[in-house]
Structure formats: C-alpha cells, structure tokens
Amino acid sequence: MSISIDIANASEAKELTTIALESKQYWGYSSDFIEMCRDELTLKEADFVNSLILVAKNNEKYCGFVQLKLNDNAGQGELEKLFVAPSFIGQGIGKTLYERAVEHARKMNIKELVLDADPNAENFYKKMGAITMYNTPSESIPGRFIPKMKITI
Incomplete structure (x- = not known):
C-alpha cells in the first residue's frame, strides 16, 4: 500500500x-452520541x-x-484530531500520521503536545x-470524562 501525506486544504x-x-x-x-460530537468533529475553514x-x-x-495546533503558550501545541478511516484502521496509518x-x-519548536484522547x-x-x-x-458530552494526555518532544 502506497500512502502519501500532504498538507490538507479547506x-x-x-x-x-x-x-x-x-x-x-x-x-x-450510538448515533445519538455521534450527533452530540458532530460539531466538535467537524472541520471548519478556520x-x-x-x-x-x-x-x-x-x-x-x-x-x-491529523490536526496540529500551536498554542499561545510558548513551546506548547495541541494534537487536536487524529482519525483514520475504518477501512484503514490497523494498517499503520495512525502511527505514520x-x-x-x-x-x-519539532520544526515549529514545540516541546510538548497535549491532547484529549478518546478512551x-x-x-x-x-x-x-x-x-x-x-x-x-468532554466538550461534547456532559458528565463524560476523557484522558488528557501529554507528548514530550
């Protein structure tokens, strides 16, 4: 399988x-759960x-x-989203992304990435x-808690 990785556009x-x-x-x-997450999972032009x-x-x-954001805190960024299409899960694409x-x-001088992970x-x-x-x-589901994680670069 040949995978290309490029910068996405709107x-x-x-x-x-x-x-x-x-x-x-x-x-x-559930469908209801997905619907409550829809706004958070939707990529917008911004x-x-x-x-x-x-x-x-x-x-x-x-x-x-994968979506990477630079935070206002010097040296810190956020791994905002990382998703793999179901038909490609388990094939190393998530790891590559x-x-x-x-x-x-690293090129942006980010020393630490934080992320809210799905359990x-x-x-x-x-x-x-x-x-x-x-x-x-969780930002989408009241009463739900998710792991806050850190990656040191």
Missing part, C-alpha cells in the same frame, strides 16, 4: 469530517488557517488525517510515548 473539509465521524462510529458509539492539517491518502482515497505530526511540531485511543497514544496526566470533562 476544500477537503467535508471528506475529512466524514472520516472523523466514521472513525468515531467504529468504536461502537481550522485550515489556525492549524496544520495533514491528510493521508492511498491512490487518492482518503485514509486519515502521529509521527509526521511530531516531526512538524478507545488512549493505549495507542501510550504506545506512541504519550502519558496520561488526568481525566478532563
């Missing part, structure tokens, strides 16, 4: 949002201005994406070297 927002929603559904969440979004493709088929995001963070993805991030700092309230 014209790809719909395709990438579909990946985020389908990837979240992959973990067995996301392409205020952050770096990398897209993975296999022969022009969208496989996944993660590694590429870390490379870009189903926590072990993936731990394997990649992230540590769980604490559980934080």
Whole structure:
C-alpha cells in the first residue's frame, strides 16, 4: 500500500469530517452520541488557517488525517484530531500520521503536545510515548470524562 501525506486544504473539509465521524462510529458509539460530537468533529475553514492539517491518502482515497495546533503558550501545541478511516484502521496509518505530526511540531519548536484522547485511543497514544496526566470533562458530552494526555518532544 502506497500512502502519501500532504498538507490538507479547506476544500477537503467535508471528506475529512466524514472520516472523523466514521472513525468515531467504529468504536461502537450510538448515533445519538455521534450527533452530540458532530460539531466538535467537524472541520471548519478556520481550522485550515489556525492549524496544520495533514491528510493521508492511498491512490487518492482518503485514509486519515491529523490536526496540529500551536498554542499561545510558548513551546506548547495541541494534537487536536487524529482519525483514520475504518477501512484503514490497523494498517499503520495512525502511527505514520502521529509521527509526521511530531516531526512538524519539532520544526515549529514545540516541546510538548497535549491532547484529549478518546478512551478507545488512549493505549495507542501510550504506545506512541504519550502519558496520561488526568481525566478532563468532554466538550461534547456532559458528565463524560476523557484522558488528557501529554507528548514530550
């Protein structure tokens, strides 16, 4: 499988949002749960201005994406989103996107990335070297807590 990774542009927002929603559904969440997360998972035009979004493709088929934001805190960034299309999960695309995001963070002089992880993805991030700092309230689901993680670069 030949994967290309490029900087995404706003014209790809719909395709990438579909990946985020389908990837979240992959973990067995209900339709109501997905609907409550829709706004948070939707890429907007401003996301392409205020952050770096990398897209993975296999022969022009969208496989996944990662969104990296630079915070106001010097040296700190945020791994805002990392999603892989369900048909490509388990093929190393998430790892490749993660590694590429870390490379870009390093070039941007980011020393630390923070992220709010889906509980189903926590072990993936731990394997990649992230540590769980604490559980934080979900922005989409009242009463739900998710792992707040940190990656030292």
